[in-house]
Amino acid sequence: MKVIMLGAPGAGKGTQAKKIAAKYTIPHISTGDIFRANIKNGTELGKKAKTYMDQGLLVPDELVVDLVVDRVQQADCEEGYVLDGFPRTIPQAESLDEALKKLDQKIDYAINIEVPDENIIRRMSGRRACVGCGATYHVVYNPPKKEDVCDVCGEKLILRDDDQPDTVKKRLDVYHDQTQPLIDYYEKSDVLKEVDGTMDMEDVFSAITAILGA
Numbered sequence: 001m002k003v004i005m006l007g008a009p010g011a012g013k014g015t016q017a018k019k020i021a022a023k024y025t026i027p028h029i030s031t032g033d034i035f036r037a038n039i040k041n042g043t044e045l046g047k048k049a050k051t052y053m054d055q056g057l058l059v060p061d062e063l064v065v066d067l068v069v070d071r072v073q074q075a076d077c078e079e080g081y082v083l084d085g086f087p088r089t090i091p092q093a094e095s096l097d098e099a100l101k102k103l104d105q106k107i108d109y110a111i112n113i114e115v116p117d118e119n120i121i122r123r124m125s126g127r128r129a130c131v132g133c134g135a136t137y138h139v140v141y142n143p144p145k146k147e148d149v150c151d152v153c154g155e156k157l158i159l160r161d162d163d164q165p166d167t168v169k170k171r172l173d174v175y176h177d178q179t180q181p182l183i184d185y186y187e188k189s190d191v192l193k194e195v196d197g198t199m200d201m202e203d204v205f206s207a208i209t210a211i212l213g214a
């Protein structure tokens, strides 16, 4: 099963993608996580990506498309995958379709998690991310057992650099401008499914599994 997660920054794509990956035993491929890992490891790609991410801008298409196209051809993706944070522009979606066509594959579902902008700001300011394993929490909606400590690996939890309120506003503008058009794109190819993302996390997941099947 090949699934794309769509939705504004903070809509809950990562939260739900991790649950989908666990339930259907397929890899979770998050371009944001890949960039953050590269930043942490000080790679060339990380250095380039950071200059865009810190401003709330998208990393240029040419730095992300090949990376994902290579990733979906690895052996663990044979049974499918869940893409989180990619595609994010129409050219990215077109490049993905082209590459999948050559591999005789296609996307089965594009799940759009709908959350109004007002809720997004609240979610982002309360989000905490683990510096060790990338797990995410929310101080109110999904708190760790011990304040600012990751339940999974015991490392410190921090506010992501791009979760500062001004950067979140910029990311939302960029989302409406460059990523929202993908909703129409996937509607046209008949794989779009809409989910109300304002429900609590478990209810959002139930709505998603009702679409993907047991």
Ligand code: AP5
Pocket (backbone or CB within 6 Å): 007, 008, 009, 010, 011, 012, 013, 014, 015, 016, 031, 032, 033, 035, 052, 053, 056, 057, 058, 059, 060, 061, 064, 084, 085, 086, 087, 088, 092, 123, 124, 126, 127, 128, 136, 137, 138, 139, 141, 142, 162, 171, 197, 198, 199, 200, 201, 202, 204
């Ligand atoms: P990326 O990491 O993909 O960020 P994003 O799309 O902005 O999404 P987020 O990770 O912020 O949010 P999410 O929807 O995953 O929400 P989450 O589940 O964490 O990208 C970061 C940057 O990298 C981009 O700005 C760009 O620069 C670059 N980039 C990445 N991919 C790119 C690409 N393809 N092309 C170009 N550039 C790219 O949830 C948010 C919070 O809410 C959490 O605290 C969570 O616990 C809480 N929460 C989740 N669900 C619920 C719920 N139902 N109720 C209450 N709280 C909830």
Ligand code: ZN
Pocket (backbone or CB within 6 Å): 130, 131, 132, 133, 134, 135, 150, 151, 152, 153, 154, 155
């Ligand atoms: Zn951790």
